[in-house]
Amino acid sequence: MPYAQVAIPTLVHQLFTYRIPSSPFVKPGMRLIVPFRKKKLIGFCMALTAQLPSGFSEKDLKEITELKDTEPIFSEKMLRLIEWLADYYAAPIGEVCRSALPARLLQIKAGNVAKPRLKEEEHSSFHQASLKLTNQQLEAIEKLKTISKPALLHGVTGSGKTEIYLQFILEILKENKQAILLVPEISLTPQLIGRVESRLNQKIAIYHSGLSESWRHLYWEKMRKGELKVAVGTRSALFAPFPNLGAIIVDEEHDSSYKQGEGTFHYHARDAAIVRAKLEKIAVVLGSATPSLESFHNAKKGKYHYIYLSERATGASLPEISLIDLRKEKFIEGSQTLSTTLKEAISENLYRGEQTLLFLNRRGFANFLICQDCGEVFSCPNCAISLTYHKNPVSLLCHYCDYRIGIPGLCTKCQSTALKPLGQGTEALEEELQKFFPEAKVVRLDRDTSTKREHRHKVLHDMKKGKVDILLGTQIVAKGHDFPNVTLVGVILADTALHLPDFRAAERTFQILTQVAGRSGRAEKPGKVLIQTFHPEHFSLVCASTHNFETFSEQELKTREELSYPPFSRLAQIKLQSSHENKVEEAAYSLKKYLTKYMGNNIPMILGPAQAPISKVRGKYRWQLLIKAQNVNLLKHHLKQTQEFVKKHLPSQVQLQIDVDCLNMM
Ligand SMILES: [Zn+2]
Ligand SMILES: [Zn+2]
Structure with a gap:
């Protein structure tokens, strides 16, 4: 009599063994309803086994309540993929199963395919005059x-x-x-x-x-x-x-x-x-x-x-890219975003009836409100990040927890009234453009305006049809779009991406500059790109401006190897969080102590613990450790140790998250 090994979508990592009822036929890959901690839950049969878990007799096991499927909904290969993912990413296997299915199939009741009420999205039909491949x-x-x-x-x-x-x-x-x-x-x-x-x-x-x-x-x-x-x-x-x-x-x-x-x-x-x-x-x-x-x-x-x-499909050449040194050429008076060179280039482009795309690497009107007398910056009481200054409506806003307040009249620290919004944002740029080029049709696209998919699609469509003279925005405008009449791309400040607390900052900068520059001159007319920066000598800017991926990757890979960062090592981020500030800090240090003792002088390295750059989110304090290992198996091994330690020795108010091959270091 075989038993079913079942994955259950909760935070537990192991499989649970259930007795199989006599009549229906259970196969791996089927959904089941099983009793679990006094509840009925959906589970997924991962495998059948003749073995009882050690220390269990048959009557200790609970029985499967019901089968949800007559045929497996996960193929054999999909089950192997799920197992691999759960193991590699140190994730609860039931959660992996859950991610692989539409939410409807996770409900205990219902399950028939309901006819969607909305009609299908309209997709513009696509006509391509001739299709000649290079x-x-x-x-x-x-x-x-x-x-x-x-x-x-x-x-x-x-x-x-x-x-x-x-x-x-x-x-x-x-x-x-x-x-x-x-x-x-x-x-x-x-x-x-x-x-x-x-x-x-x-x-x-x-x-x-x-x-x-x-x-x-x-x-x-x-x-x-x-x-x-x-x-x-x-x-x-x-x-x-x-x-x-x-x-x-x-x-x-x-x-x-x-x-x-x-x-x-x-x-x-x-x-x-x-x-x-x-x-x-x-x-x-x-x-x-x-x-x-x-x-x-x-x-x-x-x-x-x-x-x-190496060639563009249209035969067009890659755009010519120039760096504008903001240390020498300042922003024009009264402007926080444009140098004379960039402003004149936009002017000329408008005159020729060609389109311009301007890229800004951040959102909002300005990043923060600062006191000019004492330097105090207003930040969120819940999340410990700077509040973003917004003009419409006038407010200070936290982009992690949505905390918002009106503009304060006085500095909370020194009572000065000299408060000034600093930095640049898409709204400020939009205002300046309207002032400098009142006759131009200017459209802004960033995360604030583009939460609606339809709006975003309409703007991109108008741009393509030539109904927009100047499109400005954040990452959204940088990627993948094909606007044949864009011949000028301006990057307002390349430096913002360079200063992120992340070992991939140089790579991110190179990528985003190359992507945004790639929007220029894609069809018959040649394209031009102007990048404003305080660091024109930085190698990722120099390489991006000369379309030199090879030199960039060579130099960056060398640095990564010296510092033993990916791809020369494996990284996992251990995140601990709790609403009790001292508990989470204590936990982070005791975990570090345990891992260090356990690993000894072994090759893996532990960085931290440190307060997360965003040290508090939605009322929870966050600390993190990084584990660096030479290979996957070592890393996995240490993550298992971490999980064991957290389970056995840390208070339950402290929650653990593991991010293998982490990309976002914030
Ligand atoms: Zn002050
Ligand atoms: Zn907040």
């Missing part, structure tokens, strides 16, 4: 048909990677297999969906954050039956339940939005895609104009195929 594109497609390991497709901005993906997917479909195309949320526009559907000549399944649960569920069912053959979407599209998957493509593979940063399951969708492809024995393609150093390093070592596209 030799580099054709060669890349031929190469992809033969790959035996992951392929890194490194193509300069505008080199036509999307067309390569689509041609490759067509090949997969011919073999009667299915394909997944992962894209960052920002790139998932109606234009892209329209283009994919018309090129592939079929409906596709779409994953994005705004998708309703009924659509999610409907797509899931259709993919599982093989009625839909292509999934396009964000992170969780990785779990698309295709019966005969043929390829996974990860566009903009360097994008940090692929890393889940919340909750208890911190997976990286790109890395998980590589594992799924390996388990399914299928092709996986990583595409980018600015590959992550992790992927590039793997390609250099020969672990990945490397395919390089």
